[in-house]
Amino acid sequence: MALLVHKYGGTSVGNLEKIREVAKKVVDACNSGDHVVVVVSAMAGETDRLFKMAHQVSSEPSQRELDLLLSSGERISASLLAMAIQSMGYRAISFTGRQVGIITDSFHFRARIKKITADRLKEAIEKGIIPIVAGFQGISEKGDVTTFGRGGSDITAVALASALKADRCIIYKDDVDGVYTADPSVVPNARRIKKISYEEMLEMASLGAKVLQSRSVEFAAKFNVPIHVKPTFGEGEGTLVTGEDEEMEEVMVSGVISDKNQAKLTIVGVHDRPGIAADIFGKIAEEGVNVDMIIQNVSEKGLTDISFTVPKSDSKIGFRVTKNMVEKIGAQDVKLDENIAKVSIVGVGMKSHSGVAAKMFAAMAKENINIIMISTSEIKISCVIDSKYAELAVRTLHDAFSLGKQ
Amino acid sequence: MALLVHKYGGTSVGNLEKIREVAKKVVDACNSGDHVVVVVSAMAGETDRLFKMAHQVSSEPSQRELDLLLSSGERISASLLAMAIQSMGYRAISFTGRQVGIITDSFHFRARIKKITADRLKEAIEKGIIPIVAGFQGISEKGDVTTFGRGGSDITAVALASALKADRCIIYKDDVDGVYTADPSVVPNARRIKKISYEEMLEMASLGAKVLQSRSVEFAAKFNVPIHVKPTFGEGEGTLVTGEDEEMEEVMVSGVISDKNQAKLTIVGVHDRPGIAADIFGKIAEEGVNVDMIIQNVSEKGLTDISFTVPKSDSKIGFRVTKNMVEKIGAQDVKLDENIAKVSIVGVGMKSHSGVAAKMFAAMAKENINIIMISTSEIKISCVIDSKYAELAVRTLHDAFSLGKQ
Numbered sequence: 001m002a003l004l005v006h007k008y009g010g011t012s013v014g015n016l017e018k019i020r021e022v023a024k025k026v027v028d029a030c031n032s033g034d035h036v037v038v039v040v041s042a043m044a045g046e047t048d049r050l051f052k053m054a055h056q057v058s059s060e061p062s063q064r065e066l067d068l069l070l071s072s073g074e075r076i077s078a079s080l081l082a083m084a085i086q087s088m089g090y091r092a093i094s095f096t097g098r099q100v101g102i103i104t105d106s107f108h109f110r111a112r113i114k115k116i117t118a119d120r121l122k123e124a125i126e127k128g129i130i131p132i133v134a135g136f137q138g139i140s141e142k143g144d145v146t147t148f149g150r151g152g153s154d155i156t157a158v159a160l161a162s163a164l165k166a167d168r169c170i171i172y173k174d175d176v177d178g179v180y181t182a183d184p185s186v187v188p189n190a191r192r193i194k195k196i197s198y199e200e201m202l203e204m205a206s207l208g209a210k211v212l213q214s215r216s217v218e219f220a221a222k223f224n225v226p227i228h229v230k231p232t233f234g235e236g237e238g239t240l241v242t243g244e245d246e247e248m249e250e251v252m253v254s255g256v257i258s259d260k261n262q263a264k265l266t267i268v269g270v271h272d273r274p275g276i277a278a279d280i281f282g283k284i285a286e287e288g289v290n291v292d293m294i295i296q297n298v299s300e301k302g303l304t305d306i307s308f309t310v311p312k313s314d315s316k317i318g319f320r321v322t323k324n325m326v327e328k329i330g331a332q333d334v335k336l337d338e339n340i341a342k343v344s345i346v347g348v349g350m351k352s353h354s355g356v357a358a359k360m361f362a363a364m365a366k367e368n369i370n371i372i373m374i375s376t377s378e379i380k381i382s383c384v385i386d387s388k389y390a391e392l393a394v395r396t397l398h399d400a401f402s403l404g405k406q
Numbered sequence: 407m408a409l410l411v412h413k414y415g416g417t418s419v420g421n422l423e424k425i426r427e428v429a430k431k432v433v434d435a436c437n438s439g440d441h442v443v444v445v446v447s448a449m450a451g452e453t454d455r456l457f458k459m460a461h462q463v464s465s466e467p468s469q470r471e472l473d474l475l476l477s478s479g480e481r482i483s484a485s486l487l488a489m490a491i492q493s494m495g496y497r498a499i500s501f502t503g504r505q506v507g508i509i510t511d512s513f514h515f516r517a518r519i520k521k522i523t524a525d526r527l528k529e530a531i532e533k534g535i536i537p538i539v540a541g542f543q544g545i546s547e548k549g550d551v552t553t554f555g556r557g558g559s560d561i562t563a564v565a566l567a568s569a570l571k572a573d574r575c576i577i578y579k580d581d582v583d584g585v586y587t588a589d590p591s592v593v594p595n596a597r598r599i600k601k602i603s604y605e606e607m608l609e610m611a612s613l614g615a616k617v618l619q620s621r622s623v624e625f626a627a628k629f630n631v632p633i634h635v636k637p638t639f640g641e642g643e644g645t646l647v648t649g650e651d652e653e654m655e656e657v658m659v660s661g662v663i664s665d666k667n668q669a670k671l672t673i674v675g676v677h678d679r680p681g682i683a684a685d686i687f688g689k690i691a692e693e694g695v696n697v698d699m700i701i702q703n704v705s706e707k708g709l710t711d712i713s714f715t716v717p718k719s720d721s722k723i724g725f726r727v728t729k730n731m732v733e734k735i736g737a738q739d740v741k742l743d744e745n746i747a748k749v750s751i752v753g754v755g756m757k758s759h760s761g762v763a764a765k766m767f768a769a770m771a772k773e774n775i776n777i778i779m780i781s782t783s784e785i786k787i788s789c790v791i792d793s794k795y796a797e798l799a800v801r802t803l804h805d806a807f808s809l810g811k812q
Contacts, residue, residue: 016459016462016463019463020463023463050482053422053482053486054485054486054489056422057422057425057426057429057486057487057489057490057493058489058490058492058493059493060493061489061492061493062488062489062492064499065485065488065489065492065499065500066485066489068481068484068485068500068502069481069482069485069486069489071481072478072481072482075474075475075477075478076456076459076475076478078474079460079471079472079474079475080459080460080463080475081463082468082471083460083463083464083467083468083471083472083475084463084464086464086467086468086471087463087464087465087466087467093470093471094471094474096474096551098504098549099549099550120549143504143505143526144505145502
């Protein structure tokens, strides 16, 4: 008899028919003897509808107001799902973030959880009532409704699983049936990964794999909550995201990810003296632009080139900020390149296997793909390449590390 | 510098354009030097949409779940209105029922307010921030969201006006511009009443005038909160509902109302012995049927007829319950008549004027309208008549008491 947290995303509860199907899934799980706590997102499209209305009445709606507005979406789906379960003859009760005691800081629209009491949840579970929790939201100490930003309902699910010491947090997906070795639309023989470590999942999420958001994986890793990604309406076994184990280390590389949402900025002819890099990246950080990879070429005659990547959505701001600094730091020019892709391989096995980078570079070279930038971590190697080679690079690396179906 | 509570109904905030217009009205009121607290209903159609979804996932949705679901509607309009006001350069903040401390009992879907703290409201007013409160909802002591039933946002407005000791509660209406001496669609020369007493308004509301719900008028009377009914988008002066004053007493009759939503049940040939009426109406009350008028004919030879009216929607239940009792109480038969109308005249002036009833009956007689039942209170006389004469009776009485425009 396990205690499970089920999380259903917006497309899984996208209409009343699907809500009824989800109700049936929840009831089946309970009938098989498990305790189930359910977390739901807003019905697909609802958050967008509310967000759009907000932007129609105000060009820059306040985040506090947006939080109150958007949190309605999850309340609606939670109460509807509770009703659907009740109509099947089972006891269910819907809760808001506040009602299950999810206390957050006051940073609206990107609040972080500070504490979870979960008293009413525990009470419901003890009484055999199925609790349905509105995801994505909590309450600040002041009593205001806060939301967690993108992937917020996953965070609710993982946080509740942690607070309740649940055996597993199952994140049901309507659009994918697990985490794959590569994007199946690019690599036809990509394989579903049965088990992956938090670290790898975190790298893959940060690198652009869309199955889970980084923040919920971070949370799960921190509190050691096993996450099981499964298809909502299929029979697939999905992917278990959990602590590292020996079996995982046997695999050198777990997945290949490409990300075309990056742009490269290069400051040409920078005077190579201490403090320059701090100046540049301090200024960029002030503008709220996230810098990902940074490389500095070997300096010749006291001049150097500094290249770095930023999200494509921030490339204009990044370019403007850097351009404004050119004169001040005595550089020659700034170049913006938006036609790049970042291709990465991820695997905990890298820790214990040598030669992974060399194998990666060789595979790329064989296809005449030029590597522009390289960045490595303990379990990841990323290369920036010309974006037109992105898919070829992913397929090549997927083959090189024998990740496909047998 | 007055403290005003503005209440805007669902059609007044029915779309984003109207929300912007309401924002302007609120801002104008603030600019003219008043403090304004705003209460809003859900955007027109939203509550119905949510209610319909609930009934699609469950044939009998639980009232606790319905409350959480439906309360979303007012949260959405409150936050959108706050955003609209902010976008005009003013400070505004939206609050839920919970956030302004509206504590209710636990009777979901028809909760009654037990206490209002209004701390955050007072704080906002002191800081010059315009508070926008989601109407229709409160929170039980257990922490569950509760709603107040039909006209619930009016109740929120009146209750807050009372808690804040506001100078006036202005209820803005998009469909009517005040309270009339009779329904203008029936009586073309019906006149807007400038000032009416709580008692009269209460009678008119109970008798079917739809401008205000009885409960909010009761609340206003109890706490002596002046209610001003005004048109949202027009310039009309509306109707002030307030304590009785001398001016009002000069008028014998204030208004004429007809109600076709009643049905008459007659139990024929009842043995006239003590306890029979208690038996009958006890049984009917057990079924939750509201009985309005009751008359018992003069008893002859120990047998009597008992007639009473019930809402048409309950006539089938009422008929069934009564029919089942016929044998037990030794009566002869039960008859149901759905073709009736209740026509009433209301006026505090009746207290000090004699002959009002006689004048009413004479006017009806002159038009050959037969009176089936009569019921009187201190400030009201109601007659049940054949429903086909309802409009004629209203026009006749309106003329007889000279209520029309001069």
